[in-house]
Amino acid sequence: MSVCSLFVGYILQNNWHPKRRRFPPINQNIPNVKPPPPEEMGEEDLQTRAAVKRQHPYYWGDTPEEEYYTSQGVKSTNSFYTSPRGITLFTKSWLPLNPPRGLLFMVHGYGNDISWTFQMTSIFLAQNGYACFALDLEGHGKSQGLKAFVPNVDLVVDDLLSFFNYVLSQDVSFQNLPKFLYGESMGGAICLLVHFKAPTLFDGAILIAPMCKISEKVRPRWPIPEVLTFFARFLPTLPIVPTADLIEKSVKVPEKRIISGLNPSKYKGKPRLGTVIELLRVTDYIDSKLSDVSLPFLVLHGSADVVTDPQVSKELYEVARSEDKSLKIYDGMFHSLLYGETDENIEIVRGDILKWLSERCHRHVEIN
Template identity: 30%
Template sequence: MPEPGVRIKGSVCFCYGSGDTCTFFFEGIASQIASSGYAVYAVDHPGFGLSEGLHGYIQNFDDLVDNAYEIFAKIEGRPEVRGLPSIILGQSMGGAVTLKLHLEDPSEWDGVILVASMCRISDEVRPPAPVLKVLTCMAKFLPKAKLMPESDLAELAFRDPAKRKMLYEGGFHSILEGEPDDRIFAVFDDIITWLDSRSSSA
């Protein structure tokens, strides 16, 4: 939440990526957005962050979407944000959740922000076709087996080596967390400017 006495301009509901947690989000990204006058909310996806269950196990991707929709619908009814612009922000895998949420009900949101959104799997990290066939077959018989990529995804995501060592293991596409501070602040400035434009016109 913004500082006491600061007028709330709108709400920002955040869907993070597969290597993140709500705790990490609220220590960094959320505080930046909240300091600009927005009520910020997030939820740990089932099987991700600090939620219970086998980490990364998704029986049905729509379960993540339905869970986020249910929680964010409750948030929109809270008295402090009722009637204010409602924005959804998705990062990495959370961007895929965000896209599905928005496409299922575009009228629910006043705006959408996608940061390094997972729209498809990059060819650079996709296993070769024969390996993919074997893994798909294995998943039918061992649906809860955790298959990890060989390459360190943090190596691909974090430009600043010091930031690479700080963040949640397996995090990637982290333009808001893993870049040098000047670049992070430039991205935040663009996000806040865009949020303010949406809030003033709503």
């Protein structure tokens, strides 16, 4: 999710210068309301919250991981990978039972991780014949680093490329398969940075509500960025940046907001000053490089997304020099296209992704 977009919007608004079951059932005992924060809860409320968490050690409930993956017809592994700069990163793979037809290297968004609802899409893609690989970025999920502190996105890109190349080296058959990037929100921006650094490594990218640029509608004016940058030099890890409730603004279905909020690894604090400044820097850089995007890509965005701007995705589509590029804007959909929408809407988005992947895998076979 794009903390930058919400943050700068806040500044301006406040005058600061299968047949398998694809969607796990929502526990019907969970009230259809937004719960108060823990500090405002009474003892009875806290006990209820604890009981709900015990019922949902995973987003699908309490079924053990291996048993759940087996029921979904996929294989999954967990491991830790140490990047060349010595950072220990948690990784997961989701594999089809038969030989894969393509590989997806997936990148999550700000404050998120790969072990909760993000993996719904990974499981779905593995069910449909694609091998998926991902890691928790530095400072996220089960990986090393101060929670939600991203001081240097360039180093994160290096970590990802190192891990992706490591995965490719583990199986000779992978070399002949089409390879795709997949990123959500901040992860979409990072996928573009990976592409800029390794322009011929991947055969395409799927960008879900990517954080490619801060919209001019909400971009802070001088001297706000300069003032924040100055303070970030001295207090980069301080979690003081105001922002709106990302879950409420990203997830449309109320019951799913509650499940999202139960994620034990999700960062729930205020954005850190250094992270916000770094993401502003990165989006400025990507904005200046949109015309250099040359790989095939599919960009998907909800028209009602207030976290990242769908107009920026339109600009990416218009400016990128890629010969093979596709854009879909879904009327009335929010930021979380592949979890937070109604099941019917999610099926629409999934169908578009599968169609795009299938066409390019077929083309890859014909060429090779």
